[in-house]
Amino acid sequence: MAGADDAGQITIWDQMISADGDISMPSVDYRKDWSAIGTWAITGDEGTVTGQHVVYTQPETVEAFRATGKFPDGAVLVKELLNAESAHMTTGQAAWATDVSGWFVMIKDSTNRYASSGLWGNGWGWAYFDKSDRVNTTTKSFRGECLGCHVPARKTDWIYTKAYPALTGK
């Protein structure tokens, strides 16, 4: 984790965050090397699955959360947003993920070290990335653009942990 004794995590933190708190995507192969903690199926008005969201974090964050029930500083959550297709398959109607449309990224920092940045607050850094640019976030203000959707999860550190079986062990 950031500032901890794990050199790998410090490298990720440094790569992801500029001196003034700007956030970039982590330059890791999260699909292969990180833990998928949960998945979302997004349903359109007619009941068709139009998207799938897969949330990844470092294996070390899974270990820490299972041990303490909290996200450690330096925890990175990558929510990969994918479009979906569906079909009537041999077992019934099913949908699967296709191409990426973007990513939501959050980084845990309980010390609020980037208080002057609009991307940081409530214990996290918050940023969205369009699929075309993993370096520059389009987010200007986490309060205006991110926080609203997380208010229902404020009692679980703003994260919908009930949807993440890899953390909660069900």
Place this chain on the structure above:
Amino acid sequence: MAGADDAGQITIWDQMISADGDISMPSVDYRKDWSAIGTWAITGDEGTVTGQHVVYTQPETVEAFRATGKFPDGAVLVKELLNAESAHMTTGQAAWATDVSGWFVMIKDSTNRYASSGLWGNGWGWAYFDKSDRVNTTTKSFRGECLGCHVPARKTDWIYTKAYPALTGK
């Protein structure tokens, strides 16, 4: 992989397969330590998402598939079957996975070394596990119980690889 130079993979193979080809679940923390290669949303008759399936494999299998386009011998696929809940959330209708109901497991073996077992054939070992028992599969015959649903994917080694972005890189 099995029979390869990676001691960890040989251990998994030995733990999963008895001398006569019976298959058990891999005793690994696949949620934390393996790669999630794709997810399925299962839709009921009224368009409600009733289940989510998450497919895991060894990181080494991801590397091998990306390099060769094929599953290497010793590749293990674990399809975790989860029930799902859904709600109208801040961003619209969404579903998330809850508890596990069972697992489908496949093990690649191009050499057909367990030809006398009903669990092996077409280049794979095939087994289903109810959530109550990770050691003893309920499957007796892969041809009667498993293969039918995989026939549409026969041209991609019986696996629906189009649904696995971590392998195909989209």
